[in-house]
Amino acid sequence: MSAGATRPPTVIRGGRVLDPSRGFDETADVLIEDGRIAAIDKPGLIQAEAADVIDAAGKIVAPGLIDMHVHLREPGYEYKETIASGCMSAVVGGVTSVACMANTNPVNDSGAVTSFIRERAATAGLANVFPIGAVSLGLQGEKLAEFGEMFEAGIVAVSDDGFSIMNSHLMRCALEYAKLFAIPVIVHEEDNCLCANGVVNEGVTAIQLGLPGMPAAGESAMVARDIELARATRGRLHIAHLSVAESLEMVRRAKDEGLNVTAEVSPHHLMLDERAVIGYNTNAKMKPPLRTAKDVAALREGLADGTIDTIATDHAPHHRDEKTVQFDAAAFGIVGLETLLPLCLELVQRGELKLERMIEALTVAPARNLNIDRGTLAIGAVADVVVFDPRKSWTLRATELASKSHNTPFDGWDLQGKVTHTLVGGRQVWEDES
């Protein structure tokens, strides 16, 4: 933004300002000037001429949420989602930054595709988009993609998400080579042989429904291998959508040992277990699959105690036609950006997660995982801000989602907590008028 085109300042007045990056939690006013946080002070002390005012009384003001695991589908699958529609879905959900996975068509395995994504995101002008490059060319799991070229174009991490890297040598090289750029290798852990035709968690529900299962060991065996490789290489490993208790335990030990290993969990793995697929509900079909109640309990605990750093949605839009088919033929994945905050708040309301920890896992933690300068309301920081009413009740209607796709298992749920304002770089990009 050129100096001549500066916007008037914005003051967010009277909210509970919660910024885990600095351990800040007070009722305060926030002044935003030139797209950055200019001041935070006791209510009423900030005087700003001709400022836009957001009344945040009774609301929470936090750094804009960061979702480090999103599928924006463009280029290639614009019938599911576009960068613009995905970014709209993000800001409606209070998410100001998304990191988007490389499984587009063409795959984001080159600087050209990375640049295309960033240009489209800039045109949309909604959320910040941080592209993630492919580990392997075409996500084929064979040949290393040009990390350097993609890094120069703006990637913040590499991942073959959607696929597991079965070639251990390739995985080792990825961890080593990524060190050049200080970017994490994000892994989707699923042993292809153990999970071959699986569509749900291997367990009692799979037995009842007669569906092929994906065993817990299909994930945990890969987590074990990759932690060993992280130890051997001292590389930077981030485990995507962790779903079973056994994996969690291994991450806990790796962290105790001081390895550079981090992990994320999705809201759906915290809120649903395998029984959600009963009735062949294709909107409860995703990878990794919904697991057992025991795993859900372990994941909640692991999130609360910090073993799991981050909450990320794995927002995976699919067209209605791809879900209105036999269960085994249905696409894997669900949308998540617009349900992220209220689902997390439900854990807070149940007393299973502290609000500060929840915000941390949605802001400063993913910022650290990706090494991006976001997720904070520190003076001088880019003013990505979310304001939400933690008590507002509403009912989710899948068809009303801003995302182009409506594949959510939470349709009809009564939720509590709604985003009222989203600001990106100091500019208000969303205001809830309901």
Add this chain to the structure above:
Amino acid sequence: MAEGERQRRHLLGLNGVSAADLIVLLDTAEALAEVSRREVKKLPTLRGKTVINLFMENSTRTRISFEIAAKRLSADSINVSAAGSSISKGETLADTARNLAAMSPDAIVIRHPSAGAARLLADIVDCSIINAGDGWHEHPTQALLDILTIRQYKREIAGLTVTIVGDILHSRVARSNVFGLLTLGARVRVSGPPTLLPPEFAALGVEIEYDLAAAVADSDVVMMLRIQRERQGENFFPSLDEYAHYYCLTEEILAEAKPDVIILHPGPMNRGIEISSGVADGPYSVMMNQVANGVAMRMAVLYQLIVPGADGIRGSKLAHPPKKSLPRLDAGGAA
């Protein structure tokens, strides 16, 4: 039909079907069995009704059995198979079903390789759906005819020990029998190599016994399942020879069972692999009775689902529940 007169009734599986409803179906079949022994094998009961047999997987016994059952009740029955249908032109199952439903059938009988296919149809079309086998999930009419056969020999299902042997993991016949037999009070044992019999089956309420002789011991009924030859390529067992060595029902093993044991097999059987010819053709085998009962059982199912206000069926599980939001996990999440 008067509006709102009834909810469509479906038979998607035996899981959750009440004992009372099972007994109504079995009793109806018993009453209808006599038709097939008449000179003129036909009742006017379903005259003017249309039944579509939609078979997306190979089948001889089940398809013919449904077709004969419909004809003996005077329904018009039409067969559709995957080859030569619009499915082979890439039409989705949902669209095929909608198109068939637009021609106002009273019931669609569906056989499909995907678990849940029958349920998908029930969710989107307005006619009765009868599951004739969906993937590994259920094959309810097969289990009903098995139970009917058992009941004819043993009078009461409750208290019997029924042992099911073979590829339990991939068997819809096993699942439907487990659900139905347990509901009617039988004790059910399952046996097969551990690769084809995961311990999670115990959660359904069955006993697991990997040793065939021990599984057969004191059984009133032994049901042998067909072993699919493809499974050896998938490493579930090393070879058919070795499978037969441990899991073929021979006269020697059968000596462990009760003296009045009966042997069932849903067919088609692999002689010398899961069952010896001596047993298959021997005095304890009731396999041909199963086939005969198949027609009566399917007549009963068609009658009870299609005829408005047909007597007896009260169970809510045969009426398809409307779609609802997913329930939240119990408070505290994850007890």
